[in-house]
Amino acid sequence: MVGVPELPEVESVRRQLLPRLAGRAIRAVDAVPQARFSGLSRAAGTTITDLRRRGKYLLADLDTGQDALELVAHLGMTGAFRFRDEEGWEPDAYVRATLVLDDGVLDFRDVRRFGRLSVVDAGDYADIATLAALGPEPLSPAFTPEGLHAALAASRQPVKAQLLSQRPVAGVGNIYADEALWSARINPRSRRVGPERAARLWAALREVLAAAIDREGTTFRDYQMVNGQSGRYATHLAAYGQAGRPCRRCGAPLRAITVGGRGTTYCPACQRQ
DNA sequence: AGATCGGCCTGGACGC
DNA sequence: TGCGTCCAGGCCGATC
Numbered sequence: 642m643v644g645v646p647e648l649p650e651v652e653s654v655r656r657q658l659l660p661r662l663a664g665r666a667i668r669a670v671d672a673v674p675q676a677r678f679s680g681l682s683r684a685a686g687t688t689i690t691d692l693r694r695r696g697k698y699l700l701a702d703l704d705t706g707q708d709a710l711e712l713v714a715h716l717g718m719t720g721a722f723r724f725r726d727e728e729g730w731e732p733d734a735y736v737r738a739t740l741v742l743d744d745g746v747l748d749f750r751d752v753r754r755f756g757r758l759s760v761v762d763a764g765d766y767a768d769i770a771t772l773a774a775l776g777p778e779p780l781s782p783a784f785t786p787e788g789l790h791a792a793l794a795a796s797r798q799p800v801k802a803q804l805l806s807q808r809p810v811a812g813v814g815n816i817y818a819d820e821a822l823w824s825a826r827i828n829p830r831s832r833r834v835g836p837e838r839a840a841r842l843w844a845a846l847r848e849v850l851a852a853a854i855d856r857e858g859t860t861f862r863d864y865q866m867v868n869g870q871s872g873r874y875a876t877h878l879a880a881y882g883q884a885g886r887p888c889r890r891c892g893a894p895l896r897a898i899t900v901g902g903r904g905t906t907y908c909p910a911c912q913r914q
Numbered sequence: 915a916g917a918t919c920g921g922c923c924t925g926g927a928c929g930c
Numbered sequence: 931t932g933c934g935t936c937c938a939g940g941c942c943g944a945t946c
Contacts, residue, residue: 645939677922697940718939719924735924753923755940771941798917805940815939902919904938 646716648779648812649853651697658722659692662701665742672738672749672758679768680760681738684712696775696811702763709763713772717755723748776810779846780854784810790839800842801829802901810846815903816881817853821845823880826890828912829900852877880906 646654666688672678687703687710694700701712714720723730725746732739738749738758749758759769766773776792777783792809793800803809804818813821822829824845827838834842856877879889884897884906893910 647940715940717923717941751923752925753939755923757941770943796916802917807941903940 645718645814645816646697646720647814647817647853648694648697648850649817651699651716651812652694652854654716654722655692655694655699658699661724661745662689662692662742662747665689665744667703668741668743670738670740675737675754677754677757678738678759681712681758683710683760684740695772695778696807697814698769698772698775703760711761711763711765713757713759713761713766713769714749715757717751717753717757719753720749720751720756723750771807774808776808779810779812779850784843784847786836786840786843789843790834790836793834793839797832799830799832799900800827800834801903801905805901805903812850813846815905816878817846817849819881819906820849820879823907823912824849826911828914829898829905829907831914880908882906 667684667686670681670684672681684703687705689701689712690704691702692699693702697715699714699716701714703710703712725732725748730748732748733750735750735752736748737751737754737756740747740749749756761768777788789809793803796803796808798806801818801822804813804821805815807813819829821842822845825838825841827834827842831838880895883895886895887893888895888908888911891908891911893908895906896909898905898907
């Protein structure tokens with residue numbers, strides 16, 4: 642998959658990998674010697690019983706016969722899994738880790754090295770701070786308008802920075818943060834979001850993410866097509882990467898700013914402070 | 915303790 | 931053409 646993986650993209654990866662990984666025994670794991678690949682040798686000799694997702698993290702449950710372990714994977718920006726028998730796939734210099742399974746070989750390819758793989762005791766995320774403090778899944782009953790309001794009220798960071806922190810809700814990255822804030826008509830720099838606006842943002846996040854899951858993620862290729870004025874996903878991004886274009890709601894030109902160190906596009910007319 | 919900022923890493927876009 | 935510079939992105943750790 643091409644793309645900057647956010648929740649919808651990671652969910653798509655999970656669905657593709659699950660049938661090929663469930664029940665497979667891991668013979669060995671190899672990785673480049675970096676801290677971002679830790680504890681992987683513990684996976685050797687285990688069996689994968691399930692592949693779950695929390696936010697942008699993939700969690701493979703490993704059965705050792707005794708203690709339960711978890712293989713935690715984050716794709717970063719450019720991480721991707723490839724089976725060695727995949728059509729057209731030849732391992733290249735960007736393969737950072739390899740899992741030898743009982744029926745094949747799975748490569749982890751990651752050009753920009755932002756991805757991470759680690760094996761931990763099941764549920765022990767002490768060394769993975771973002772996962773340990775991860776907010777509720779946006780499409781689960783645990784995510785509520787009231788809960789979102791309370792989470793946002795607990796911090797004075799700009800609302801967009803809060804969304805990117807993964808704490809109020811899991812899995813939202815730069816693309817869907819801009820899209821949801823635009824949809825909810827909330828200024829990304831707002832430091833106070835009241836109950837009504839929180840409820841709008843709650844609904845917008847769920848709509849934006851559910852729609853993206855339905856079409857298996859907005860890929861970077863699609864984004865390029867958007868800027869190339871063509872492509873079947875051209876109408877899906879209302880804000881992200883659309884600076885200078887007229888707002889779809891009010892016609893004012895969308896503006897590019899920086900919030901929390903991240904490029905941000907919003908409508909200065911209908912997303913007022 | 916919470917907010918903020920730089921670093922990580924690389925290819926691609928851009929300017930000269 | 932080819933070089934240099936800047937940017938993007940999620941997360942982490944250092945600093946304010």
